Amino acid sequence: MSHFIDIAALDDIPRQGARVVKTQGGCIAVFRTADDQVFAIDDRCPHKGGPLSEGIVHGTSVTCPLHAAVFDLTTGQGTDDWQVKTHAVRVEGGRVLLDAAFLARRSAA
Amino acid sequence: MKQRLVVIGAGMASGRMLEQIFDAGGDFDVTLFNAEPRGNYNRLMLSPVLSGEKTYEQIVTHDAAWYESHGVDCRFGESVVKIDRENRVVYSAEGGVPYDALVIATGSAPFIIPVPGKDLKGVCTYRDLEDTNAMIAASRPGAKAVVIGGGLLGLEAAAGMAARGAEVTVIHLMGHLMERQLDPAAGYLLQKDLEARGIRVHCKGATKAILGKDHVEAVLLEDGTVYDADLVCMAVGIRPEVRLANDAHLEVGRGITVDEQLRTSDPAIFALGECVEHDKQLFGLVAPLYDQAKVLAATLLGQETAFKPVQTATKLKVTGVDLFSAGDFAEGPGREDIVFRDPGRGVYKRLILEGEHLIGAVMYGDTADGSWFFDLIKQKKDVSDIRDTLIFGPAFAGGASANPLAAVAALPPEAEICGCNGVCKGKIVNAIEGGAVTLDLVRAQTKASASCGTCTGLVEQVMALTLGDGFTANANPPMCKCTDHTHEDVRRLIKSQGLKSIPAVMQELGWKTVGGCASCRPALNYYLLSDWPLEYRDDRQSRFVNERNHANIQKDGTYSVVPRMWGGVTTAAELRAIADAADRYAVPMIKVTGGQRIDLLGVRKEDLPAIWSDFNAVGMVSGHAYAKGLRTVKTCVGSEFCRFGTQDSTGLGIQLEKLLWGSWTPAKVKLGVSGCPRNCAEATCKDIGVVCVDSGYEISVAGAAGMDVKETEFLRKASTEAEVLEVVAAFTQLYRENARYLHRIYKWVAKVGLDWCQEQVADPVTRRALYDRFILSQSVYQTDPWAEHAATPADWAPIADLTLRAAE
Numbered sequence: 001m002s003h004f005i006d007i008a009a010l011d012d013i014p015r016q017g018a019r020v021v022k023t024q025g026g027c028i029a030v031f032r033t034a035d036d037q038v039f040a041i042d043d044r045c046p047h048k049g050g051p052l053s054e055g056i057v058h059g060t061s062v063t064c065p066l067h068a069a070v071f072d073l074t075t076g077q078g079t080d081d082w083q084v085k086t087h088a089v090r091v092e093g094g095r096v097l098l099d100a101a102f103l104a105r106r107s108a109a
Numbered sequence: 110m111k112q113r114l115v116v117i118g119a120g121m122a123s124g125r126m127l128e129q130i131f132d133a134g135g136d137f138d139v140t141l142f143n144a145e146p147r148g149n150y151n152r153l154m155l156s157p158v159l160s161g162e163k164t165y166e167q168i169v170t171h172d173a174a175w176y177e178s179h180g181v182d183c184r185f186g187e188s189v190v191k192i193d194r195e196n197r198v199v200y201s202a203e204g205g206v207p208y209d210a211l212v213i214a215t216g217s218a219p220f221i222i223p224v225p226g227k228d229l230k231g232v233c234t235y236r237d238l239e240d241t242n243a244m245i246a247a248s249r250p251g252a253k254a255v256v257i258g259g260g261l262l263g264l265e266a267a268a269g270m271a272a273r274g275a276e277v278t279v280i281h282l283m284g285h286l287m288e289r290q291l292d293p294a295a296g297y298l299l300q301k302d303l304e305a306r307g308i309r310v311h312c313k314g315a316t317k318a319i320l321g322k323d324h325v326e327a328v329l330l331e332d333g334t335v336y337d338a339d340l341v342c343m344a345v346g347i348r349p350e351v352r353l354a355n356d357a358h359l360e361v362g363r364g365i366t367v368d369e370q371l372r373t374s375d376p377a378i379f380a381l382g383e384c385v386e387h388d389k390q391l392f393g394l395v396a397p398l399y400d401q402a403k404v405l406a407a408t409l410l411g412q413e414t415a416f417k418p419v420q421t422a423t424k425l426k427v428t429g430v431d432l433f434s435a436g437d438f439a440e441g442p443g444r445e446d447i448v449f450r451d452p453g454r455g456v457y458k459r460l461i462l463e464g465e466h467l468i469g470a471v472m473y474g475d476t477a478d479g480s481w482f483f484d485l486i487k488q489k490k491d492v493s494d495i496r497d498t499l500i501f502g503p504a505f506a507g508g509a510s511a512n513p514l515a516a517v518a519a520l521p522p523e524a525e526i527c528g529c530n531g532v533c534k535g536k537i538v539n540a541i542e543g544g545a546v547t548l549d550l551v552r553a554q555t556k557a558s559a560s561c562g563t564c565t566g567l568v569e570q571v572m573a574l575t576l577g578d579g580f581t582a583n584a585n586p587p588m589c590k591c592t593d594h595t596h597e598d599v600r601r602l603i604k605s606q607g608l609k610s611i612p613a614v615m616q617e618l619g620w621k622t623v624g625g626c627a628s629c630r631p632a633l634n635y636y637l638l639s640d641w642p643l644e645y646r647d648d649r650q651s652r653f654v655n656e657r658n659h660a661n662i663q664k665d666g667t668y669s670v671v672p673r674m675w676g677g678v679t680t681a682a683e684l685r686a687i688a689d690a691a692d693r694y695a696v697p698m699i700k701v702t703g704g705q706r707i708d709l710l711g712v713r714k715e716d717l718p719a720i721w722s723d724f725n726a727v728g729m730v731s732g733h734a735y736a737k738g739l740r741t742v743k744t745c746v747g748s749e750f751c752r753f754g755t756q757d758s759t760g761l762g763i764q765l766e767k768l769l770w771g772s773w774t775p776a777k778v779k780l781g782v783s784g785c786p787r788n789c790a791e792a793t794c795k796d797i798g799v800v801c802v803d804s805g806y807e808i809s810v811a812g813a814a815g816m817d818v819k820e821t822e823f824l825r826k827a828s829t830e831a832e833v834l835e836v837v838a839a840f841t842q843l844y845r846e847n848a849r850y851l852h853r854i855y856k857w858v859a860k861v862g863l864d865w866c867q868e869q870v871a872d873p874v875t876r877r878a879l880y881d882r883f884i885l886s887q888s889v890y891q892t893d894p895w896a897e898h899a900a901t902p903a904d905w906a907p908i909a910d911l912t913l914r915a916a917e
Binding site for chain 1: 284288292293438439440441442443622623624625626627630631649650651652653654657658662664665666907908909910911912914
């Protein structure tokens, strides 16, 4: 069963920007698009580990700040068939809620 | 016995419900309460009443005769104060009325933002006829009105008052108008249209207070702006009016909770309209409310039916403003956009597709096809067959998909290709046959595509048809996949058309994507801030990571920090502060750079504000080692210490750096100042180099010492330090205004020619004007970004730390 954790207010994330959530399994980047959609993906480019949270957000894509690989925030799919993990996230009453499935994954491991 | 039906609220939804009941021959004793002292009128038509295009009498839906003929006991102006569910009686101040079935249709109440002054006289909302009349009374010509809220209602209020001659300002919290219905491009066009009719629009404006003694006098915003006001209309949103339902302990979420039959948690009580919440959804537009009315009438008549919300479309009722929005226009997985822009006519159309289906449409300027698109959305029709011509509407739908070249070939010679300059196809063909074999030549001879440039593609197609294999497309490629324009064209058009925002550029120059990409956005941000230093505000989210974070990102995600050392000169106190910071933040490497600075490598992002704050405390500012801007001025010790030095090269370098620091440029700019031709500062491989000689200063430019290595070329000699400063600043400004983004000075000079640069800085008037524009820009941008960001350390840390959270 999914369980959502309240991580921040929507307004704490800049439009066309991202903020980072620290977890034991690595950082998760939580993005906010120009039209206030929110997405969460692992904050690590599979190419050379670039922090995707620092990339330029355009539409529902982000461009990695290190070598310009482009990832679709909705699917985690990127340039050259790279794939980053996506996390369920939703906005309720101006708060951003992140699916805590990653916690379960870690404890099961 | 007849069923007793009591209805609270005589709005549009309950009015429609009563019509349905009576039309179906339903036999009820109806009592109708309404807090407003009148019956049902078409609230949507208040805007034409406000603007003077209609009168109240024209928008009345049900008059006294209608109520009488249906035997409705009208209690207008009488508020219900209590519902006694146990005994099924509704109470007003006049007494109780028993019911068998009760319908709550109390609608919604305007949201009042809780700012000081909200209760002053002259502050109104926009909900009913009283509000409308208050605005009509206040909108005498020359009166000043402020509307808070740039949504549907706020803009209709603004346009109505403006039509009556008032000076209207709209304050909107978000970045563009009607953000729930429109995307930024359409919002930009709407703002332009409203401004053209004299309405001032202030986006990203948060109201701090409404000022005045007894009566409103002005509105104060968080950013300090003050707008005088004789009337303030708050139109920031509505909330369901649920007080009666709450008091009666009915189930209430954001609205009164109802099921598919519009039944509340009490089986004898129903709710309808803007006050209800169905399946977690609220309703504000009229179409779903009328659907609810129909369902509730059937339910009351004992028929089986269910309410299913449908998609709704929006149109703004402002005469002369043509916009349409329907469905879902957010970007998302598997969704694609088709965008059409016609800058000349101010038209923007965007269709959103998901798989084979059209799911949303946003249109501005030409909405004739809106209902056709809306129909496709509602019916979930497969549009894959007509996709190629879909955006052109039903006129083209299903037509043979045309080869664009064939379409151009079929055009008659008198067909107009370039609308701006009125150039027809025949004239272009003649020019090409006369020897104009490149786009630039065609432009020079015919002016076709020389103004807004949107027809460049068409002109090229005419060339391809005329020249056949002899045609090679424009050698200068477009800026990126979002546009057909080159960087040079975009720069030229930003200036000539006075485009002052990213949405303005994208609309007026016909961008093919909705919001640009990681390649064009940083370029546009630079062009705009360089051309309009006072009007344009830097868009941090359109900058690459290093400039956004004012530090250089390293391969492991840490940053390097370089404090500024003017001319490469430092002090013991500064070195102590650097050593202390290195210890405090466990800096893994301290390195001296080629530009005579000290670089602290391996700093964590969350430590950046603290380390900057420590440096600020000893007077050091950002070294901009990350910027497409002025980096460093490297100097030698010059005449002060060196036995060969001819001038004070150190002092001059410091002066140059103090003049130029903080300026943004197309690519990085490095300077060197050497005190004699031995050139210890290596000035002759810099972007701009100064070599001191006995008789003055030799200024040379366009050197390189990176992937390309190139010696500088002589620009001009100066006889005084002041003249050096003016020439260097003027030349830098010339570069800022003309080069394409990411081109270093040597690449730009190779394109425009050194002669041209020399001419510009040689002419004293031109040089002075360039210098003045540079100084004007510096008045805005010469600030220490570290000091600004050190104040908000929380923005630099992770937003949440869940490392200690265990699984449930």
